[in-house]
Amino acid sequence: MTNARKSFKSGFAGIFGKPNVGKSTLLNRLIAEKVAAISNRPQTTRNKIRGVCHLPGGQIVLVDTPGIHQAATKYNQYMIRTSVSAVGDVDLTLFMIDAKTGFGPDDQYALDLMKSSRAPKVLIINKIDLISKPEILTLIGGMAAKGDFAEIVPVSAELGDGLDRLKEVIVKYLPEGPEYFPKGTATDCPEKFILAEMIREKIMRLTHMELPHATAVAVDSVREGAGGVTVVEATIYAEKDSQKKILIGEKGSRLKAIGTAARKEIENRLGGKAYLNLFVKVRRNWRSDERAFKEFGYFDDSY
Ligand SMILES: Nc1nc2c(ncn2[C@@H]2O[C@H](COP(=O)(O)OP(=O)(O)OP(=O)(O)O)[C@@H](O)[C@H]2O)c(=O)[nH]1
Ligand SMILES: [Mg+2]
Incomplete structure (x- = not known):
């Protein structure tokens, strides 16, 4: 033996x-x-x-x-x-x-x-x-x-x-090899990146035509608020003023739908209540601006 x-x-x-x-x-x-x-x-x-x-x-x-x-x-x-x-x-x-x-x-x-x-x-x-x-x-x-x-x-x-x-x-x-990540680790993505992707996913699902592709999302801060609620602040970037208007929607209705759907998923992930504060800004033609899309962390390993 x-x-x-x-x-x-x-x-x-x-x-x-x-x-x-x-x-x-x-x-x-x-x-x-x-x-x-x-x-x-x-x-x-x-x-x-x-x-x-x-x-x-x-x-x-x-x-x-x-x-x-x-x-x-x-x-x-x-x-x-x-x-x-x-x-x-x-x-x-x-x-x-x-x-x-x-x-x-x-x-x-x-x-x-x-x-x-x-x-x-x-x-x-x-x-x-x-x-x-x-x-x-x-x-x-x-x-x-x-x-x-x-x-x-x-x-x-x-x-x-x-x-x-x-x-x-x-x-x-796969070859024989070491444990690259400790048990319990599901990803090495930073939490802010994952939360930004959750918001972006809702935009991809709730907007049409070019808009989903013209949108970038950056999570600006995640902090503990009153009563143990996690407060997430994020900015959604569009390429044009007209897109910003569509993202916000009539009386803010689209932004509200995006925010509600994203908040639910964020709460699921965090296992507790969250408050999601979304801002919409225009970053003109960011997809033609290498500096801008790198700043948003796209096409990159460093998020
Ligand atoms: N019916 C069915 N739909 C699936 C299955 N897997 C994925 N989908 C759907 O296919 C679509 C694309 O899924 P994604 O996982 O975003 O595809 P992807 O290859 O990552 O797409 P890119 O990131 O754009 O390259 C979504 O609507 C999924 O729900 C499956 O096994 N069966
Ligand atoms: Mg994919």
């Missing part, structure tokens, strides 16, 4: 793919905490967001990334650079497609940008709740030829289907 210790597997697994396939939904699910904003609009995520999945024999550090797309503006090019810069840093590449839309030119474009990676690639087919079992099998069959995937794992990130197998597959391809 040997007394060999069972090895501990750990490492970084990057989640890549075109916008809106469900990368952030998967991150939140696997770490069982809401860290990344989710919306049905493409280009929701603007940062690399790390989350930690603790398992008995291992630790998966997941890295959520902005959706890869063909970018015309400097702002969008930064977004893509953020994703591509993560490609070389991970031990495992999780490439995600949407089962409903299947594999198209946009996925091929994203997959081509992964070519520089020498890490093993696992294909995740997400949103299998939207198609039938035979359709899933056909899609899996067709995908094997599209890339050098070590495994293909169908899941529903939203419903949690297939995630136990996915965790097993990820751990299988």
